[in-house]
Amino acid sequence: PNTGGMGAYSPAPVLTSLLRGEVIEKIIAPTVKTMADEGTPYSGVLYAGLMLTADGPKLIEYNCRFGDPECQVLMMxxxxxxxxxxxxxxENRLAALEQPKLSPDTALTVVMAAEGYPDTPKKGGSIGGIAEAESDGARVFHAGTAMNDGSLVSSGGRVLNVTARGGSVTEAQAKAYAAVDRIAFPDGFCRRDIGYREVAREAGQR
Known part of the structure; x- marks a missing residue:
């Protein structure tokens, strides 16, 4: 079934500096220039959903917001x-700022969704163990959660984003799934293969 993003990691080695330059030159820059030329210059977050093909990167969609769950790994x-x-x-002074600084570490996030997602996600399921999940440096970002009589429960499809950092995709993945396993969410589930291609590539380099 078609779902929202179920995980992400950053940086993505597949997006080489050469490929990034191609995306900016052929997709992003022309879009921004055209908007400015038409008298509607864009200022803010512009999220480009891309697909890498044999013919190069292709644009699927733009969103005027951060990606979800891509934002979570960037924030880490x-x-x-x-x-x-x-x-x-x-305030139209972004050009005067220094380039944003990002940690060289890898961040990886795993989405925990409610049973029945994406069709009819179950709501009201109890959630526990958040503090335990964050005890080793991981961060749990809330999405579809609510409080019910003082207890944390699910309130939507994609419920939690369990995010961790490491020196590699392999390390970040291990930490993220260790944090997932500390969360008590009987009505929840997640994919267990986030980052698997990069983990396999890193294993082959050892």
Whole structure:
């Protein structure tokens, strides 16, 4: 079934500097230039959904927001002040800021979804163990959660984003899934293969 993103990792080695330059030159820059030329310059977050093909990168969609769950892994790596970056966007002075600083570490996030997602996700399922999941440096970002009589419960399809950092995709993946396994969410599930291609590639380099 078609779902929202069920995981992400950053940086993505598949996006080489050469490929990144091609994306900016052929997709992003022409879009931004055309909007400015038409009198509607864009300022803010622009999320490009891309697919890598044999003919190069192709644009699937734009969103005027952060990607989800791509934002979570970026936030785990961002060392600059996010509020200042966004304020600079709003005040038209982004060009005067230094390039945002990102940790060289890899961040990987695993989405925990409610039973029945994406068709009819079950709501109201109990959730526990968040503090335990975060005890080793992982971070749990909430999405479809709510409080019911003082207890944390699920309230939507994609419920939690369990995110960890490491020196490699392999390390970040291991930490993220270790944190997932500390969460008590009987009505929840997740994919167990986030980052598997990079983990296999890293294993082959050893």
């Amino acid at each position: 790596r961002l060392e600059s002040d996010l509020a200042e970056i966004l304020l600079a966007c709003a």
